[in-house]
Amino acid sequence: MRGRPRLDFESYGLSLDLLSQPDDRSDSGRLVGSFDLFPRVTVDAGQDSNVTRVKNNEISSSVTDVKAEVALRSNWTNHEALLIVDVTDRRVAESSRENTTDARLAAAARIDVDDGLFARGFAEAKRDHIRRGNDADPGDAFEPLTFNQYLAGAVYDDRRDDQVYTRIVAEALYRDYNATDGVSRDSLDRAALNLRGLVGYSPGGEYDVFVSPSLLRQVFAEKVSEDQNSTRFTLSVGSSRDVTGVSAFNGRVGVSHRIFDESDRSSQTDFVLSGGLLWNLTPVISLTAGADIENQQSDDPRAGTKLSRSFNLGLDYDPFEQLIIGGYLSVANEDFKQIDREDDDLTFGANATYLINEHLFAGLRFEHEVSDSTDPTRTFDATTVMFRIGAKFCCRADDGFVNPFNLGRL
Secondary structure (H helix, E strand, C coil): CCCCCCCCCCCCCCCEECCCCCCCCCHHHHHCCCEEEEEEEEEEEEEECCCCCCCCCCCCEEEEEEEEEEEEEEECCCEEEEEEEEEEEEEECCCHHHCEEEEEEEEEEEEEEECCEEEEEEEEEEEEECCCCCCCCCCCCCCCCEEEEEEEEEEEEECCCCCEEEEEEEEEEEEEECCECCECCHHHCEEEEEEEEEEEECCCCCEEEEEEEEEEEEEECCHHHHHHCEEEEEEEEEEEEEECCCEEEEEEEEEEEEEECCCCCCCEEEEEEEEEEEEEEECCEEEEEEEEEEEEECCCHHHCEEEEEEEEEEEEEEEECCEEEEEEEEEEEEEECCCCCEEEEEEEEEEEEEECCCCEEEEEEEEEEEEEECCHHHCEEEEEEEEEEEEECCCEECCEECCCCCHHHC
8 A cells, every 4th residue: 555755754864874875876785785774762751641541540640751763774685684672661750650661672584585586584572561441451450561572473475476476474472471569460371373375366457356364373371261272264355456656445354263272162253344545635635544343352361352343544634844744533342252341442633743854853642542341440531642752863765765663564
C-alpha cells in the first residue's frame, strides 16, 4: 500500500554513511558495502488523568517518557542487515510504583538468493510491560506487570514470476512474566509457533489476489493454564488494490478452527474478516480506515479466548510542508468466551507535529480513552495531553526513505 510522498517525523532526516560520502551513488561504493547509522531520541512530557486506568481513586499525574533508539544498517549489493537497540524510561511523578524501564535488542538480515528470490531471518529480545487496562493487568493494587520476550523467525520470498508470488513465514516466540509485588505470574508464561504462507496472483493491473493458510500453536508453561493449550488453523483469501498511489485498499476474509489439547474443551470455528483503506483525498489530506473481526487468545489465559471486533479511522492534513496535523478514532469490542466479561473501548485524539529542521521536531498530542466493561474493575476513562520533542539523524538513505526501526522493513 503506497501513500503520497510527504515528509513526516518517521522519514524526514539525514543518513550518516560511515563508509562512503552521502552523495556517493557509484557501483564501487556499493561493492565495498555501506553502513547507515540512525539514532533518535524522543521525550514526551505531559499530564495523564488516570495513570492506573481505574474507575475510582484515580491518580492524576505528570508523566515523562524518554526513548533512545539506534539502528545500524548494512547494505551490500546482495544482502542487507539491521541491528536495533532501544531503551524507554517512563517516570510518573505521583506514583513511583508506575515507573518502568523497557529495552529491546533486535536484528534482521536479508540475502538475495536470486533475482526476485530472497530469504530473511530476524530475532528479538526485549523487556516490556503490560499496559494498564490490558487483559493481563493485575490491577492498581499491584505494580505494572513486566515480561521478557524472545522471538526468532525466518521468511522465504519468491517473486521470480511476474504474476505468481509466494511467501512462507515461520516464527517462534517465548514470553516469561515476572512476579508482581512477590506474587508469581508463571501461569501467564507461554510459547508459540506461528507458520504462515501466502500465494498471490498479480494479473498485471492495479490489484492482487492471494490465498493465505496459517497454523498457530500455543503452549502454556504452568499446569493451571494447560487447558488453554491449542492449535489453530486459519485459511483466508483476499485482495489488494492500488490506484497509482492515490488510493489503496486491502482486505481478506476467511475461517479459523481451533483445537484444544484438553479433551473436555470444545473446538472453536470462527469467521475472520479484515480490511484497510488509504485514500489521498487531496495532495495534502489523507484518510485511513481499518476494520477487523477475529477470535484471539486473551493475554490472561484464565480469560480464555475473546472475539475481537474493531474499527479505526484517521485523517492527516499538511497545511504546509513542515507541519502535520492529524486526528484519529478507534472503536473496539471484546467478548470473552471463558468468563462473563465484555469490553467496549473508545479512543479518540488529535496530534500535531512540527519539523523544525532536518534533525529536530516537536509535537503535541491529546487523547481520550473510555472503557466500559461488564467487569467493574475494567471500567475507566482517561485523558492524556503530551508534548513531544525529538532529535534524530534518520531516515533518508541513498536508496530513498526508510523506517529503520521496524524489523519488517527488510
